[in-house]
Amino acid sequence: MPRSAPAWLKILVLSLCGMVSALQFTLVIPLLPAFPELLDISASDSSWLVTATLLTAAVGTPIIARMADMYGKRRMLLVALGAMILGSVICALEVSFLTMIVGRALQGFGASLIAVGISILRDELPPKRIGTAVALMSATMGIGSALGLPLAGVLSDVFGWHSIFWFGAVAGAALVVSLLVVVDESPVRTPGRFDVGGALLLSAALVCLLLPISKGSVWGWGEPVVLVLLASSVALLAVWIPVELRINQPMVDLRTSARRPVLVTNIASIFAGMAMFVNMLVTVQVLQQPVESGVGFGLDVTSAGLAMVPSGLAMVAISPISGWLLGRFGGRLVLLVGSALMAFTYIGRVFYADSVAAVVIGSTLVGIGTALAFAAMPTLIMSSVPITETASANGLNSLVRSIGTSLASTVVAAIMATYTIEAGGMSFASQQAFHAVLWLGALAAGICTGLATLIPRDRRTHQEQELARAQGREKQEAVVRGRITLARADGSARGTILVSVLDAHGEQLDWSRADNDGRYSVVLPGPGTYVVIANAVGWAPAAEVFEFSGGEVEQHLTFSEELTVSGTVTRKGMPAAGALVALSEAVGKQVGATRCDGEGRYVFQLPPTGRYVLTAYDPHTGQARARKVLLTLDSEVVDIDIAAASPARQPLPER
Incomplete structure (x- = not known):
């Protein structure tokens, strides 16, 4: 990225990438009832236009995020955008229903733009700007989802339904140019050999898990195909976990993911994703359901979509406040506040939802809580993982959030189909159904709040900002690589070798887990004096003072005293x-x-x-x-x- 590019421009370009990514999931939703007639398919077949995107988003995000850490973050952003553009063009040309499925699958790779974009912001921006930028980038998922519904209605009414796909292609192409001009490649990367086997096993396990979750209500939860897929998912994960624990550079670092801050944050993300998606599903449905049903407000698709716009705008407006809160109090408190706000708002909506204004206000308050929670999660993740793994860690977090949204969609559909009323010879969701869904949102947000209390305070982000304020410096991060060797040729370190870097004040700046060959990578904030410490079972710790003056260097340590x-x-x-x-x-x-x-x-x-x-x-x-x-x-x-x-x-x- 040219160093002259202002921070606001970098934030704008990357946030637009995230917003366009989120639009791919909601632009087609208003057209789902019309697709059977437009494409001469069944209503069941048309649902594959959503399922295909969800599956590739879940599978592609951790893969692209891991590649971003290894081969370059901007490079993988361009790859993801390229896949999204290609998919948009294929869908716009409408050669056949099969090609439409392929195009929608390719569009799903755009989901990785948010996780990788957040990692670039951490690498490139001054510490004092990271909080606000991450908050805005995280909120783009909700913003894009909220704006996608009215935008789809306007585009299809004015230019025809093909225009929603041409819009994605043109917007993606404009972002490719913007990335090439404004965003340079991040210097923080860890080259190595990509874990192809781990990626294939994880992809197969995710498909076997998410496919029955998405289609179980249609196929029947007791059907053999659903049960076999779920069992296969468990079996594949049982094979994948030991494979990842043995490999040098795993697709997902399970040891890091098992650390308490990362593990609890990821579990909380599942419920935060559920709470966010419940808001969109219940709000749009109650606004569109006919007045004759005794529950809905009878708005058309475009009007119901416009009612979601205040929620999206509120997410944008809250971003600077989220950033300030993150810098001042850390991600744990922000996640607590955001999830608690969602929980209390859902409870309030059970009793106060008798007008369009009340529904819009409730949706907007949930949107604000979502923006706070989603801003906190990547901050918590990045403060607890090695800096060289921020993209892949955020990719995993995005994956678990998407699992939460898939679960929400399935449960909400089951509730709406269970509690119904008859009106005008048609079946609609009853008041009991809407209340049950709102209580589901409150429960998911409440569980997220409870989990947030178990997360330790995230120190790294706060320390980076304090250090930057004290030193008045710009970010000059550099990756330093090295290798741990053993004094005895026949000796071997059992288990994990951990490497930490301290500054002259004793603050931990980064840490890394050496691979099976003893190689490691850490990120230093710039020239200076550092202490590098290595520790492993069976050996006395090794520590050396390291004078870093810049450039590409290797720092080697030796375990000389065997315990x-x-x-x-x-x-x-x-x-x-x-x-x-x-x-x-x-x-x-x-x-x-x-x-x-x-x-x-x-x-x-x-x-x-x-x-x-x-x-x-x-x-x-x-x-x-x-x-x-x-x-x-x-x-x-x-x-x-x-x-x-x-x-x-x-x-x-x-x-």
Whole structure:
């Protein structure tokens, strides 16, 4: 990105990318009732025009986001936009229904624009601007969804239904040019080998999960195809998880995702996505349902869509406030406030929804809560993952949110079909149905609020802003790569190797998990003095002071001190050469066994902290002795004198 490009222009271009991405999901909704006649298909077939987009959005977002971290964020934005443009053109040409499905599937890849765009904003903007920019970018999902309904009505009425797809193609092309002119490639990336196997397994698992969720109400939840798909999803995930834990550079870093701030935020995102989507579904339906039903207000498609515009505008207006709150209080409190506002508003809508104005006000308040919650989630995620993984982490968060919206759509459809009334010979959702859906939104938002209380305070974003204010500097981030080596050629670090970077004030700036070859990448804020620390099970931590002056450098650390359990086995004060020493857990599970050398010495690599039993056996005298030991995080010396044991027995014959 040219350094002369003002921050507001970067924010504008990336936010428009997110908005156009969100429009792909709602522009076709007003036309769904008309598609069976327009395309000469059944009503059931027309639903595939939505399902195809949802599936590719769920599958494509984590893949494109991971590639963005590895191969360049702007590059993958252009790839996603290119797929969206191609899909829009295919749909606009309307060659056949099958090509329409393919086009709608390609449009779904645009969903990754928001996750990757947020990561670019974090990389490129000054810390004081990140909060507002992320808040606006996060809100574009809701803004685009709100504006898509009236825009579809206007375009189709004035220019014909093909124009909604031409609009997507033209808007996408304009954004491609804007990205090339305004946005340069982010310097923060981690090259490596893409996890093709993990991507394929995850994609298959997501399709098997989301397809029955989307079509279960049509196919029947007890049908064999639905049950087989759900079972296949579970089986594929059971295979995928151990694969991801073993691979050097996984598609999804499950160890990072299992950290409490990330895990709880992602779970909360499912319910936040449900609460957001319930608002759109219930508002549009109650506004469009005929007055004769005794529940609705009888508005046409365009008017009902225009009633959603205040919600979208409120999301834009709240973005600066969200950014200030994020910088001042952190994402945890903002998520709490946003989800609580949604919950209380849904409860209020159960009792006060007797006019169009009341419905619009309720929808707008839920929209404000959505904007706050959606602004907080990527901030919480980015404060808890390595900087080199922000795009893929946000991609996973977008995925779980889309699962929430899919669940909301399914549950709302089931509720609306269950509680109905007859009017004019037709069946409509009853007042009980609308109340049940509103209570569903309140429940989802309430669960999100409860989960938000379990999230630790996000320190990194706050620290970055404080540091920037104190130093008055612009962002000059650079990726520094290195490798962890071991002092012994035959030694190996068990489990995870973690690398942290501290500044001169002791604040953690970034962290990374080394791969199986010991390679790692961390992001430094610019030239300066840093402390790099590496830690792994079985080795004493390594730390080095690193003077970084810029450019491409590699910082290597060596684990030089292996942590051990060692000692000497003796018999009557003399070394018991060749004695067998076994180490086992206090509960009986054996850790390992070794033979003493000519001096009676033995050594084990230090196991995890706990209670153990060391047993020494001398085959020459037939004597043995066992000792209980409590092992901590430091090397331990345990000497054993076999002669202090019981009288010798007949030696066992050696084999």
